[in-house]
Amino acid sequence: MDKSPLSVTLSGVTLQNPVVPASGCFGFGxxxxxxxxxxxxxxxxxxxxTRDARFGNPLPRVAECSAGLINSVGLQNPGIDAVIAExxxxxxxxxxxxxxxxxxxxxxxxxxxxxxxxxGEDQVAIIExxxxxxxxxxGGMSFGTCCESVSExxxxxxxxxxxxxxxxxxxxxxxxxxIGRSAVEAGADGLCLINTMLGMRxxxxxxxxxxxxxxxxFSGPAVFPVAVRMxxxxxxxxxxxxxxxxxxxxAADVIEMMMAGATAVEVGAxxxxxxxxxxxxxxxxPAEMHRLGIDNLTDIIGIV
Amino acid sequence: MxxxxxxxxxxxxxxxxxxHKTWVMTLGGDxxxxxxxxxxxxVAIPGKYLRRPISICDYSHERGELVLLYDVVGEGTEAMSLxxxxxxxxxxxxxxxxxxxxxxxDHPLLLGGGIGCAxxxxxxxxxxxxxxxxxxxxxxxxxxDSFGMERWFEEIGVEAFIATVDGSLGTKGxxxxxxxxxxLPGDYFHACGPMPMLRALCTGLxxxxxxxxxxxxxxxxxxxxxxxxxxxxxxKRICKDGPVFRKEELIWK
Numbered sequence: 071m072d073k074s075p076l077s078v079t080l081s082g083v084t085l086q087n088p089v090v091p092a093s094g095c096f097g098f099g100x101x102x103x104x105x106x107x108x109x110x111x112x113x114x115x116x117x118x119x120t121r122d123a124r125f126g127n128p129l130p131r132v133a134e135c136s137a138g139l140i141n142s143v144g145l146q147n148p149g150i151d152a153v154i155a156e157x158x159x160x161x162x163x164x165x166x167x168x169x170x171x172x173x174x175x176x177x178x179x180x181x182x183x184x185x186x187x188x189x190g191e192d193q194v195a196i197i198e199x200x201x202x203x204x205x206x207x208x209g210g211m212s213f214g215t216c217c218e219s220v221s222e223x224x225x226x227x228x229x230x231x232x233x234x235x236x237x238x239x240x241x242x243x244x245x246x247x248x249i250g251r252s253a254v255e256a257g258a259d260g261l262c263l264i265n266t267m268l269g270m271r272x273x274x275x276x277x278x279x280x281x282x283x284x285x286x287x288f289s290g291p292a293v294f295p296v297a298v299r300m301x302x303x304x305x306x307x308x309x310x311x312x313x314x315x316x317x318x319x320x321a322a323d324v325i326e327m328m329m330a331g332a333t334a335v336e337v338g339a340x341x342x343x344x345x346x347x348x349x350x351x352x353x354x355x356p357a358e359m360h361r362l363g364i365d366n367l368t369d370i371i372g373i374v
Numbered sequence: 375m376x377x378x379x380x381x382x383x384x385x386x387x388x389x390x391x392x393x394h395k396t397w398v399m400t401l402g403g404d405x406x407x408x409x410x411x412x413x414x415x416x417v418a419i420p421g422k423y424l425r426r427p428i429s430i431c432d433y434s435h436e437r438g439e440l441v442l443l444y445d446v447v448g449e450g451t452e453a454m455s456l457x458x459x460x461x462x463x464x465x466x467x468x469x470x471x472x473x474x475x476x477x478x479x480d481h482p483l484l485l486g487g488g489i490g491c492a493x494x495x496x497x498x499x500x501x502x503x504x505x506x507x508x509x510x511x512x513x514x515x516x517x518x519d520s521f522g523m524e525r526w527f528e529e530i531g532v533e534a535f536i537a538t539v540d541g542s543l544g545t546k547g548x549x550x551x552x553x554x555x556x557x558l559p560g561d562y563f564h565a566c567g568p569m570p571m572l573r574a575l576c577t578g579l580x581x582x583x584x585x586x587x588x589x590x591x592x593x594x595x596x597x598x599x600x601x602x603x604x605x606x607x608x609x610k611r612i613c614k615d616g617p618v619f620r621k622e623e624l625i626w627k
Contacts, residue, residue: 094598101596101614105380117599125602125609130590132600134424134450141592146599146609280590290423342593343418343425345466346381 075366076355078112078333080311081234081259083168083195085112085334088324088367089352092315092338093118093172093198093238094143096348098157103164105345110352115170115262115336116153116161118200119188121180123149133271133280138290138317139339140269142283145174145203150184158191168195172238176206178226186230197233198313199223199258202240202265202287214240214265217252224256234259236313241293241300242268250304261304262313262336264297290339291317298330305331305372319347321354325362331372380407380468380595386461387439389454392521396489397455398431399442401463405433408440410472411497412566412586412618415442416594418464419450425466426450427591427613429566431492432499440467443492443521469594470617473497473564474584475504483560483583484510484532485549485575487567491523493586497564498532509560510534511552513567517543550574564618576621585624586617 076087091102093115099108108114126146133140148157150173161169171188175181185197201214201223213219220237228235237253239246241264250261266287271280279285297316305312314332318324319340327335340347355367364370384403391397408430416425433440446455457463473493482501484494491512501508510527514520516538524534535552536544545552548571553560563583565575572585589612592600596614603612605623610616 097597097599105595125604126599129601129603131602132424132590132592132598134422136423138423139592141598141600143599143602146602339423342598343423344381345593345595345597346379 073366075359078368078371080196080236080313080333083234085168087112087352087355088328088332088334089348089355090115090170090313090334090336091341091348092336093200095338095341098153098161099165100160100163102341102345106349108165109167111167111348112334113168113170113195114161114165115172115198116157117147118145118172118174119147119150119153119184120145120174120176121150121184123147123152128282130280130282131286133286135269135271135288135290135292137292138288139342140271140281140286140288141266142281142286144283150187154187154191158193162193169193170196170198170236172198172200174200174203176203178223181223182226182230185227189231189233194233196236196260197227197231198236198238198262199227200238200265202238212240212242214249215243217248220249221252221256224253224258228257236260236262238265239263239304240265241296246300247303247307250308254308254310258310260311260313261308262315263304264293264300264316267293267296289317291319293317294323298326301327301332302330302374321351321358324351324355325358325364325370328367329370329372329374333371378404378407380466382465382467384440384463384465386457386459386463388459389457391455393519395445395447395519396521397444397446398521399444399454399457400439401442401465402439403465405435405438405440405467407468408433409468411475411500412473412493413468413470414594414617415440416466416469416591417454419453421453422450424592425594426454427469427588427594429493429586430496432496443489445489466594470613471615473586473618475500476562477504479562480506481559481561482506482508483553483558483563484508485513485563485565485567486510487513487549487571488515488519490565490567490586493566494564495523495526498527499530502530502532508532509558511537511549511558513537513549513571514539514543516540548574550578573626576624577626582621584618584620587612587619587624588617
């Protein structure tokens with residue numbers, strides 16, 4: 071059988087196309103299946119999941135920005151056991167492609183427990199480790215901002231899982247390449263970047279932060295050039311497949327991200343202003359490839 | 375799966391100022407995704423990233439029209455007020471659950487506060503077609519905030535009373551003062567307005583009811599959970615599981 075010109079492979083996991091809704095922007099997929107047949111997507115990175123159920127942060131959790139938004143949801147999720155018992159069965163009814171499981175934690179033990187549980191789920195093909203959470207045993211510093219803590223969490227998680235492990239890197243660091251290298255040396259099979267950039271908006275009339283939690287993660291088209299630059303640096307330095315993420319809104323953005331070095335591409339904020347964003351990107355890819363003289367998407371990965 | 379696309383371009387038919395802060399916009403386009411009074415649209419604003427959620431005041435599938443009442447409170451709604459007739463506006467339509475229209479209640483009270491009066495108009499229209507006898511009570515801070523909505527209710531055969539906090543129009547006080555003063559019979563209430571008003575109604579009125587609440591929203595269709603509220607039945611998304619909640623679902627701390 072001829073390979074589809076859109077298909078890509080991440081650590082042995084073949085996706086029918088590189089378009090993946092990013093964690094936190096698509097729930098567990100079934101809500102979005104009200105709008106279109108989500109089986110056209112390459113994969114879905116599901117809502118960041120922790121050991122225990124979390125309500126998350128107080129409102130407001132969202133703020134308008136030029137060409138983007140700041141969110142501080144605070145990892146609202148029903149907890150790993152409810153995700154496996156209730157969310158994944160609903161997701162499986164409407165989505166039959168490989169699933170990327172986004173796992174968060176506030177301690178090494180929590181990451182290990184969640185990853186070990188989700189690893190046993192058949193349709194979960196890749197585990198994506200969100201290392202942007204504060205380490206409650208490490209003075210509250212985010213796991214992903216220090217080579218040692220990234221290395222430690224990756225090593226411990228790798229001991230208990232069989233599926234490929236992708237580490238989702240935070241851009242809020244001085245040298246993202248160094249963090250990426252640490253993750254890979256510790257056993258990460260791939261990397262995903264970038265998570266949101268820390269940002270803040272102030273309500274001038276109230277003289278207060280717009281977001282109840284003061285600051286939050288900035289995303290949207292405004293961060294796209296930063297993401298392309300970081301993907302380019304990390305993909306060429308780290309020698310593992312990269313999932314590019316950050317401000318992707320169009321089929322042309324997907325191609326730019328892939329030329330920078332991404333094998334697959336996550337779409338986040340764009341879903342929030344247009345529920346059909348990923349559908350339009352998937353459907354727009356063939357025409358964009360034709361326009362740019364691209365026969366197979368795999369031909370352009372990291373050519374820049 | 376929905377058979378109708380919720381993302382549609384509309385054309386501004388009219389857009390005019392009613393008071394020092396309240397505007398009314400009529401738009402023409404595909405309204406078919408709207409299924410209940412009390413739903414909302416999410417309006418794309420040129421130059422702004424996030425959409426602005428605005429409740430649907432009234433709509434007609436036959437005419438392919440919808441009416442939005444909005445207060446100019448920030449840059450997004452300011453931009454809306456500058457949209458001239460003929461302007462194309464992209465909307466996500468038919469968002470949220472909307473008000474219930476339970477056939478067992480014959481005398482619903484429609485209680486609005488300020489711009490929260492808006493979604494009660496189409497609800498009144500729906501209840502009238504069901505043969506119900508709704509009564510509306512519209513509360514404002516002062517006479518200058520009133521946008522003459524009582525006449526719109528009267529046009530569809532629904533009596534509307536007014537309360538103002540300063541007594542400059544109608545009954546002095548709150549909507550609850552009107553209910554007491556006029557001895558309005560009600561077997562259910564539907565309310566939309568500021569949170570202190572909704573709190574007073576949910577904790578003070580001894581008839582069953584439901585309220586429509588608002589919040590800053592990310593998407594408006596349940597994807598981002600930026601507008602979650604803790605309820606008696608766990609975390610709910612105001613945009614998707616609401617904006618209308620039964621009074622006993624909400625937790626008033």
